[in-house]
Amino acid sequence: MPYFRSYDDAELAYRVLPARDGSAAPPLVCLAGGPARDAAYLGDLGGLNAHRPLVIPDARGTGDSPSATPPSDYAFPRTAEDVEALRAHLGLERFALLAHDAAAATAQAYAAAHGDRLSRLVLLCPGSRLQGELPDDAREIFAERRHEPWWPDAVAAMDRLATVSDLEEVRQLLLRAAPMAYGRWEEPQRAHAATEGDQLNPVPRAGFWQGVDEAARQALLARLREVRCPLLVVTGELDALTGIRAGEVVAASFPSASPEPVVRTLKGAGHYPWVDEPAALREVVEDFLRQP
Numbered sequence: 001m002p003y004f005r006s007y008d009d010a011e012l013a014y015r016v017l018p019a020r021d022g023s024a025a026p027p028l029v030c031l032a033g034g035p036a037r038d039a040a041y042l043g044d045l046g047g048l049n050a051h052r053p054l055v056i057p058d059a060r061g062t063g064d065s066p067s068a069t070p071p072s073d074y075a076f077p078r079t080a081e082d083v084e085a086l087r088a089h090l091g092l093e094r095f096a097l098l099a100h101d102a103a104a105a106t107a108q109a110y111a112a113a114h115g116d117r118l119s120r121l122v123l124l125c126p127g128s129r130l131q132g133e134l135p136d137d138a139r140e141i142f143a144e145r146r147h148e149p150w151w152p153d154a155v156a157a158m159d160r161l162a163t164v165s166d167l168e169e170v171r172q173l174l175l176r177a178a179p180m181a182y183g184r185w186e187e188p189q190r191a192h193a194a195t196e197g198d199q200l201n202p203v204p205r206a207g208f209w210q211g212v213d214e215a216a217r218q219a220l221l222a223r224l225r226e227v228r229c230p231l232l233v234v235t236g237e238l239d240a241l242t243g244i245r246a247g248e249v250v251a252a253s254f255p256s257a258s259p260e261p262v263v264r265t266l267k268g269a270g271h272y273p274w275v276d277e278p279a280a281l282r283e284v285v286e287d288f289l290r291q292p
Helices: 077-089 103-117 139-146 151-161 167-182 188-196 204-205 214-224 245-251 278-290
Strands: 001-005 011-017 028-032 054-057 095-100 118-124 231-236 262-266
Touching: 001 077, 001 245, 001 262, 028 077, 054 077, 054 262, 077 095, 077 103, 095 103, 103 118, 103 139, 103 214, 167 188, 188 231, 231 245, 245 278, 262 278
Parallel strands: 028 054, 028 095, 095 118, 118 231, 231 262
Antiparallel strands: 001 011, 011 054
16 A cells, blocks of 8 residues: 655555556546545446546545544645645646545645646535535435335434434444435445445544634635636436535536536436446546546
8 A cells, every 4th residue: 555645744545546458547536535434435436447547545544544633634625735745746747636425525625725736626426515505405316215115214214313423323324324325226236335334434524524614615615716627526316415406506616617517417326326327427537537
């Protein structure tokens, strides 16, 4: 496992998945969400390393990276500076960045601070907490799936999660609620969901959103309005965790992106489109990365 030294001398881990076709194309740096879930859940993102290497860092307190000291270093603007240290370590003048779920906040903080370093930005199933808007369509999507056999148990698990603090029980409840995150509940989805409990890291998860007051949030959003790099936002038609509208809200935060931001909703996909619809995700992302 290779390591890089970040802004405070912390040594953070990352892995490199070589391009399967042997290509020497520039890498795609990929950030795991959660927040603070071990990056192993990304796998190879449905084979996105077919024609280019993937560089996947372990955020502080996850995978093979050490815990943060002080805890404020878990906050997403600080983790964005870890991304900048990784860029320098890799010797990349500019690079393409992909982020899933909560890591979209890290990626947006990076774009706000270092937008000139980005050649492309891909956000998969982002929430819109940073934007201060929480569209309710995820609940609508969940309700529309009430005919599926897993639905009653998932509802009970979600209700129980609101009152539980024991980590082991949380893990069990998350597995019961997991079907709502996928477009269908078959063997690949079951296998992927079964890994979540052991990949949770509660300390960095708690710190991820801390340390960003209203003034800092508004300043970050103001800087996003000046970011010019091309942006692709991918949402899942059946994503009952973040929904579809949040992606549209996030895309609207980049009015200067050139060309204008692209929002693609994948049919049949949930919150993990590389598990549900890997071929469709590859086609959308690879087409975006190939554009001049």
